[in-house]
Amino acid sequence: MAECETNYRRIGKLLPKDADAASFRIVLPNKQVGRVQLQVTERCKYTTMVRLDQITGSEWLDQHFELRLYHDARMVEVMPKSGTGQLRGRYDYPNENMWHEDEKHQQHKFLSECLSYCLAHGLSAHNPEIIG
Numbered sequence: 001m002a003e004c005e006t007n008y009r010r011i012g013k014l015l016p017k018d019a020d021a022a023s024f025r026i027v028l029p030n031k032q033v034g035r036v037q038l039q040v041t042e043r044c045k046y047t048t049m050v051r052l053d054q055i056t057g058s059e060w061l062d063q064h065f066e067l068r069l070y071h072d073a074r075m076v077e078v079m080p081k082s083g084t085g086q087l088r089g090r091y092d093y094p095n096e097n098m099w100h101e102d103e104k105h106q107q108h109k110f111l112s113e114c115l116s117y118c119l120a121h122g123l124s125a126h127n128p129e130i131i132g
Contacts, residue, residue: 003108004075010115011069011076014038014122015050024122032056036118046072054114065111078107 015022015038022038034056042049047070054063066079 001075003112004077007076007108007111007115008069008074010112010119011038011050011067014115014118015040024118026117026122028056032058034061036114036122041066046070052111052114063110063114065107067111076111078104078111 014024020040024036026034026036028034034054037051037053037055039051039053040048041051047068050067050069052063052065052067054061056062068077068079069075070077
C-alpha cells in the first residue's frame with residue numbers, strides 16, 4: 001500500500017491536477033532516447049483513469065499501463081492489461097494468463113521505477129528543464 005501511495009504523489013508531480021496529458025523525454029542508461037506519456041482517459045469524482053505509455057522504439061521494452069487513481073485514498077492501482085477487474089495479491093502458477101505469483105507487486109514496482117526515473121531525469125515537453 002505504501003508504494004501505491006508514493007506512486008500517487010509521483011503522478012501528482014508529473015501530471016498536474018487539471019492537465020489531461022503530459023509527456024517526458026527520457027534518455028535510458030544505454031543512451032537510447034525514449035518517451036513516457038501520461039494521458040487521462042476518464043475523470044470521475046473520486047477516481048481518474050490514466051494511461052501510461054513508455055515508448056522506447058524497441059517493441060520488447062515498450063510498456064503500456066492503465067492506472068486508476070483513487071483521490072479519496074490518495075493511491076494508484078495498476079489495472080490488468082485485459083482491462084477487466086483488478087489484479088489479485090497472489091496467483092497460483094502456472095495460471096491462465098501466465099501472470100507471476102506476485103504480478104501485482106511487480107507491476108506496481110515497475111510503475112514506481114518508471115515514475116521515479118521521469119522525476120529524476122525526464123524532460124517535459126512543456127518545460128525543457130529537468131523535473132525533480
